[in-house]
Amino acid sequence: MVAAPPAAPAPPPAAPLPPRPGQLLQDxxxxxxxxxxxxGLALLPLLRLGGFALTGGQGLIHLGAEGQQQLAGSLGLVLAVGLGCAxxxxxxxxxxxxxxxxxxxxLRIxxxxxMASPAYLLAATLVDxxxxxxxxxxxxxxxVVVLTLSTYPYVFLLSTESFSISGRRQLEACRSLGVGPWGGFRRVALPMALPAIGAGIALAGMEVVNELGAVELLGVPTLSAGILQRWQAEGDPxxxxxxxxxALVIVGLLVAAERQLRSRSRCWNLGHGGEAEHSWQLAGPRALAAQLCCLLPPLLSLGVPLLWxxxxxxxxVSQPLGDLLALAGRSLVLALVAAIxxxxxxxxxxIARRWIAQPLLQRLSFVAGLGYAVPGTVLALALMLVGGPLGLAPLLLLVWxxxxxFLAVAKGGLDAALERIPPSVDEAATGLGCRWPEVLQRVHLPLLRGPLLVGALLVFVDTVKELPLTFALRPFDFDTLSVRVYQYASDERLGAALVPALLILLLGLAASLALVPNLERRGQSG
Known part of the structure; x- marks a missing residue:
């Protein structure tokens, strides 16, 4: 009797295929x-503002002599400050x-x-x-002087990055032909950096349109101050x-210019980054002139408030300790809630931008992050139009x-950090059966700890310094450090504003120093 041949071994189970992009969309x-x-929450205030405008009357067409003067003041400041920052x-x-x-x-640091000294604080100290x-x-x-000193770091940060990665070969060719630092700057480095410089000027212009305290203290009519005046003082919604x-039209043009110039600046990065040994060595009077040029702006912007x-x-003026603690407590709690x-x-x-490749969702996510470009008074007006009919509490509107x-402040660093994480890490985790909350908790949060902390710190301190939004939306008899400094400065009681102003200054220094490691990394490549 012939024995039956042994059964063939069962094939091993097939390994699960790694998920393809978009396969886990349902999950x-x-x-x-x-x-x-x-x-929707980010865009609702501006949509409500547009809807209110469609039902408006003659006020939307005829700004009047005062409105034209405020428009001219804002445009003049944007142009003059842009030139100074450039x-x-x-x-x-x-x-x-x-x-x-x-x-x-x-001096680079x-x-x-x-950035540590708010423009309204510098203006108040200069007035006193x-x-x-x-x-x-x-x-x-x-x-123009105050706003230039407060906003030129935007142009500095973008231009110094562009100069650090300018084509080394082109600059070496300039040296071999006997071209000095000025010739190399004018013929090679400046044309390469123009898009980045333009983007920095656009960012500075957004801050100028948003500014309220400094222009009010210095008596310059602007759109930001005019919005609050017409809404609260004149009752003219x-x-x-x-x-x-x-103001939104001006800011929209600045945002479009900033994005276009940023995209062009990426195309200028030719060759390898510059190295320290290829930098021009300055000595004698040239070195002294460079030191003075780099020292005077931070010395004026930070030294003047400290001198004052x-x-x-x-x-x-001796303030009750309880009042000072209440001011600091309100500012800190609001800033902490806003940061978290x-x-x-x-x-x-x-995370959604990385995991969900849906065009509409990508566009909505981008537009939702443009709130930083909207002037604080405009956003406050839009939120009042939303919250008034719904009966929302002022504190809720303020946190909103x-x-x-500040959503863009937190989101920008996280987008950049996620781009450095290979997609294979996500694919490996999902291939092992992890759902997206588990991938976020076990993989991304540990890797994003640094950007999360820096983003939270920047939002925290920006909230402490913020004036237009807080001044317009705060509940009655609910002052913060920034509001109290502005009120004391307006009443020429700068002695009473000393302690809250120093607290704001210290917190601003903490935010500025948080950017030092990033600047040092750029400096190592330059």
Missing amino acids: RSGLAVAVLVLC LLGTTNGWLTASCRFPGRRW AQLLP LGSRWTLPVHGPLWA QGAVGLALV AAMSLDQL LTVACGLLLA GYGDR
Whole structure:
């Protein structure tokens, strides 16, 4: 009897195929719904503002003589401050990125210090010091000086990055032909950096349109101040909406220019990044001139408030400790809530941008992050139009406004950090059966700890310094550090504003120093 042949061994189970992009869309439907809700909340105020404008009357067409004066004031400041930022930011960006002189490393870091001093604080201190020294500090010229010192770091940060990665071969060719630093800058580096410089000017222009405290203290009519005046003082909502729409048009043009110039700047990055040994060495009078050029702007923007603080100690008005603690407590709690909420929303939008390749969702996520470009007074007006009929509490509207305005601050760093994580990491985790919340918790959160902390810190301090949105939406008798400094400065009680102003300054310094590691990494490549 012939024995039956042994049965063939069963084939091993097939390994699960890695998920393809978009295959897990159904699993991530909850994430898509959450992103749609967030985008809707971010865009609802501006949509309501547009709907209110469609039902408006003559106020939207005829701005009046006062409105035309405010429009001219805003446009004049945007142009003048843009020119000042271009000159100052580009010069210091080139010197610290492409030249070598004593103290270059520390002066490069010092360019971040002006971001620690709010423009309204610098304006208030200049007004007080001018009254002591019989120097009239008032008018558009002083506003241009104050806003230029406060916003030129935007141009510096983008231009110094461009100069650091400019084509090394082109600059070496300039040296071999006997072209000095000025010729290399004019013929090679500046044309390469023009898109980045333009993007920085556009960002500075957005801050100028948003500014409220400095222009009010210096007596310059602008759209930001006019919106609050028409809405709260004159009771003219249609006129306020008209000014808000004009401000949105200006900001929209600046946003479009900034994005276009940023995309062009990526095409200019030819060759390898510059190296320290290929930088121009400055000595003697040239080195001294470079040191003074890099030292004066941060010295003025941060040194003037500190000088004013030292001179005002004898005028310090003793405030009740309870009142000071209440001011600090309100500011800190609002900033903490805004930081946690904004970073969480930014993380959700950044993860959805990586995991859900749906064009409509991608566009909505991008538009939702443009709130930072919307002036605070415009956003406040839009939120009041939304919250008034619904009966929403002012504090809820205020936190909503913080989240809407600073979402881009938190989301930008997370987008950049996620782009450095290979997609294979996500594929491996989902291939092992992990759902997207588990991938987020086990994989991405540990890798994103640094960007999350930096983003939370920046949102925290930006919220503490924020004035237009807080001033317009705060509940009655609910002041914060920034509002109290502005109120004291407006009433010429700068001695009483000393302590809250110093607290804002210290928090601003913490935010500026958080950018030092990023700037140092750029400096190592330059």
